[in-house]
Amino acid sequence: MKMLRMLSVVFLSALVITACNDDDSTTNGKGKASIYITDAPIDDANVSAVVISVNRVEANGPEGWETIEEFEEPVSIDLLSYQNGEAFLLTENEMDAGTYSEVRLILNIKKKVDDQLQNEGSYIEYIDGSKEPLFVPSGAQSGYKAKGEFTIPEGGVVGITLDFDVRKAVVKAGSSGNFILKPTIRLVANQDAAMINGHFNIDSLDSAGYDKVIAFAYENDTFAESEMDEPEEGEVRFANAVTSSVVVDGDFTLAFINSGTYDLYFAAYDENGEFVELIGSYEDVTLEAGAKLELDLGLDLLN
Incomplete structure (x- = not known):
């Protein structure tokens, strides 16, 4: 295991773990x-x-699907504004105690009408x-789902983060040219999550x-060497990565990662965002639940 320095147990206000309520x-x-x-x-x-617009939030639990909150007006979120450990609080509401298996977002988006894509609030914006309108198959009906187990104890508060990772989720749908949001979202129970703050020798x-x-x-x-191959239509390089972060002024943040052992891979891109080469890897990084870890790296430390 690489030598890491633990900075703190809780790394974000979003990491709200189970709390007791004295008022029975x-x-x-x-x-x-x-x-x-959050997003990558x-x-x-x-x-x-990359903007999504949410009408309603639901969760699948002890009694089946339960509405957490239905908004009077759709909530619009620019996913790219919440990266590197930043997260947007969508809702906090009372729910039945018990174990849940998935969360879904009912989006402010419509299906095709007379072969025209009708979109009210979800879109991609360029510099x-x-x-360009963003389409989510069944996003306005069955919803955009994130699977993952979490438990709400009676009288407790639990934080859940939905990681969209639009790098993998937003793709152009074949000859139609429409942009769709693929169901690649991760659900992370915050009490199980960890963060890496990396500092690269600039x-x-x-x-x-x-x-x-x-x-x-x-x-x-x-990781497999094929991760770097030219992707097929609708796919991306490094598709099996759990999450990613751009190195800015030598710093990067990999947040909302479940406890476990990870390998970090670093790739170079040109100014247009095109892949150039794999720089190297830093392997066997072990994370404990709720930990914030700091890595000091340089090219000489990569494999």
Whole structure:
């Protein structure tokens, strides 16, 4: 295992773990869930925003599907604004105590009507100000789902984060040219999550002439050389990465990772967001639940 320094047990206000409630009259077989949204960076350097609009939040639990909150007005969220450990609090509401298996978002988006894509609030925006509607198959009906188990104890509060990772989720749908949001979302129970704050020797990156470097986190021994191959239509490179982060001024953050052992891979991209080469890897990084870890890296430390 690499030598890491633990900074703190709780790394974000979003990491609300189970809390006791002394007022028995308010429990009544109920607890609370705080639902957050976060994201990982997108490869395309021309994209400035990826906006989703949410009508309703539901969860599948002891009594089947339960509405957590239905908003009076749709809530619009630019996913690209919540990266590197930042998270958007979508809702915090009382729910039945018990174990849940998935959360779904009912989106403010419509199906095709007369072969035209009708979209009310979910879209991609480019740096030139132009927009493309974003389509989610069944997003307005059965919802956009994230699977993952979490438990709400009676009288407790549990934080849940939905990680969209639009790098993998937003793809162009074949000959239609429509952009769709694939169901790649991760559900992370915050009390089980950890974070890596990485600090790269910026001089070593500058001297190597890299325009852009992205850090990818893989579960231990799951990376394959084929991850770097030219992707097929609708797919991306490094598709099996758990999460990723752009290295900015030598710093990167890999957040909302479940406890376990991970391998970090670093890839160089050009100014247009095109993959150039794999720089190297830093392997066998072990994370404990709720931990915030710091890594000091340089090119000489990579495999």
